[in-house]
Amino acid sequence: MNKYLLSLFKNKSGIDLLIISLIIFVIFPLSMDIFRLNLVGKYLTFAFTSVGLVMLWGYGGILSLGQGIFFGIGGYCMAMFLKLEASDSVSTAHQTTPGIPDFMDWNQLTELPTFWMPFHSLTFTLFAIVGIPIIVAYIIGISMFKRRVSGVYFSIITQAIAAIVTILVVGQQGFTGGINGITDLKTLHGWNINTDSAKYILYYINGGLLILTVLVCKYVASTKLGRLLLAIRDKEDRVRFSGYDVANFKVFAFALSAVISSIGGAMFTLQVGFMSPSIIGIVPSIEMVIFAAIGGRMSLIGAIYGALLVNYGKTAFSESFPTLWLFFMGAMFIGVVMFFPEGLSGLYVSYAPKLKSWFEKKFIKDKSLTNSSVKRAG
């Protein structure tokens, strides 16, 4: 791993990583007020999911249309912990049953449901954010991949699961907060997450985790496992007949993408201050795919740009031309598969060298400096 880190900074993908880190950690915080920065922080939580999708879809060729579920698992786990902390018996003294979350009280629940109990503990919550998505992805993955359910069938079934989970969360108001979700979150171990300084800190933690995630994924992609995923994507049978249990590798990719999404979801709750079913269903799940597609389905760093750009576009458009936005979004789905299947990173890879050589011809006469070339997308 150490060797790997060193090698990163000798080649181009290290530079790409440096640039995105600069943008996240320096340029954004310096150029925006905390309200806008918090919004960017929210976009970056979606970038987790798209980074996970690059591993799953770009490398593994497995398109999950249910990544919102995992984003939701992380988000809801964190929200449950924060909600319990916000529902101490003093601030809920006016309720029929003090000490339980307000929406439970409204729904005539008189005691905390058992599955909420462990979320009093932050340690448990953190473990749950990592552990539950792995378990869920493992169960879904094993049962589908072992029986060779793949391709569009897998996509459709994950989408149906997203639909079911959403209906369930909306329907079980007393346990989940229903359509409104879990709101009015205040403190984490007594630390008020709604202050400006907390928002700055959370933004930086979020950015740090995201860069760390990209590093881990880059490492995985650089190992034999990364090449095996590509091999499975292109010639599954050959891999199977080379002595590999293909299903296990798919399950790994699925579980990896699930954990990453879940971490993003937890950071979403912390930064935005609520969690609701509107962020986990069919539509948000497939939008997460478009972030990865726009960034370039094979590019981990591109996925971050994709998430930033599409979400920024969504905010900007929906403020001024809400009807145009859906047209634009639809056009993006069609355009990116018809005309730019490699997304932004594809454009970058094909145009950056041309731009560079143009730049060098124009401004630098010394040709000896211009022999480096761009090989692969970052």
Added chain:
Amino acid sequence: MGGYSLNDLMSILVMQGFSGLSMFSVLLLMALGLAIIFGQMGVINMAHGEFMTIGAYTIFITSSLTNTYFPSLKPFYFIFAIGIAFVIAFAVGYVTEFLLIRHLYKRPLDTLLATWGLSLIMQQIFRSVFGGREVSADLPDWLMGSWKPTESIDIPLNGVFVLVMALLVCGFVALLLFKSQWGLKVRATTQNRIMAGAVGINTKLIDRITFATGCGIAGIAGACFTTIASTSPTSGSLYIVDTFLVVVFGGAASLIGTITSAFSIAQAQSILTFFLTSAMGKVVTLLTIIVILMIKPEGLMKNKVRR
């Protein structure tokens, strides 16, 4: 279920069964269109629901036009409107295949994303043209009544009509696929595209017409849909997940499988809805299907082929 007597239970079962039949009919027509497109061509059309919506809005427009200009024709317009719904959905499907689908035949996952984009655009067009609120067509009087075989059983006529419609279309498609020259060409293209091309079948045209026919049938589904619910820009998208499950559950290339699975899914949902809530009925049904699919991924029916 302690609160119900045996007699009550029977009536509930019959009535919910019949209300399930309306849903079965719509689901069956939707799934039939999708099964033709997916089963025969391997194309995933996420905008299939919007083709249903096209059909539903067509009925709405025809009904408004009839009411305004030819009020005397009101009892008959519905029959013609179904035909118009088919033709319009067919035409839009034809154009869609030409502009979009044919470029993506070898990339099923990309087709899925592109048609999702198409569905967003179509929904927004509906919203811009018809407004966001639900509209409903004026149905002819003969569709509105109900049939009371016993005191406690009440069967709406529109449900019966829709069911007959769905079965007719199904029979027609079966005839077309298995008895006509066109059906032979479609099946030949499905099984061996290169060979079919070599013996002089215009496989590109076959693809386009197959896709358009699937869309046209979704248009008929939309027409039937107007008899049981009102139409909004997102009406179709509510059906898409169910429809896909029907097709996958039925075994993608099997007509009998599609019918059986549409029937069981619609009935299960309808009956469960009565005893649980509508949402939970849906959850239980969908979950059951997914579990069955995990155990038996090839669906209900399967063609054994030597690979």
Added chain:
Amino acid sequence: MAQILLAIEGLTVSFDGFKAVDDLNLYIEEKELRVIIGPNGAGKTTVLDLICGKTKATSGSIKFKDSELTKLPEYKLVQLGVGRKFQTPSIYENLTVFENLEISYPKGRNVFGALRFKRDDVVLNKIHEIADMIFLTELLEIQSGLLSHGQKQWLEIGMLLIQDPELLMLDEPVAGMSVVEREKTAELLNKIAKGRSLIVIEHDMEFVKQIAHRVSVLHQGKLLAEGSMESVQANPKVIEVYLGH
């Protein structure tokens, strides 16, 4: 007397009632190079599919050393020492020749093993050794999709060789090859047959003569004749099947 490596007994598979392989018995000895011939649709490829687990048998048994293969998943068969080359070259076209061989290297075969897998000297030496055998040493860093058809066939054979299987099955290994490439392939097969058993499906009779120890003729899913190339070619039943209709 040579040991039997693979024993196929009463093997049958039917697709919707059509028996593609019908009550087949076949025995392959250790270090034998067996060629299976037969007209189109005789069930040759299906037999290989059955041995390597791609198709599940309706009835019958396939014994490899002491293991019953019909009950095992594909990847376990490979780990036991059964390798299979497909009819059309099946390689990872987006990876380099080196990476193709590396992926096939029989180490790091589970998820966490693959994460920890290192390109150490043992691996590198083995890859170079195999590359040398399959005439691709100069092309190790080339993206494998750019290879010629014949070179792709060799690469796939190399990907199997690197796993050092005891039984290697090749489905039409010289299809689409030039005359020179055919001769090189015959030389390669004769070389690798020294350490293991081979089953080869082939149509090119000249090529079969160059390599076969023994020949089995399949017809309509059944074994029609077996023996040396000369005896099979002289067999009236075989002549009728090939020329009769």
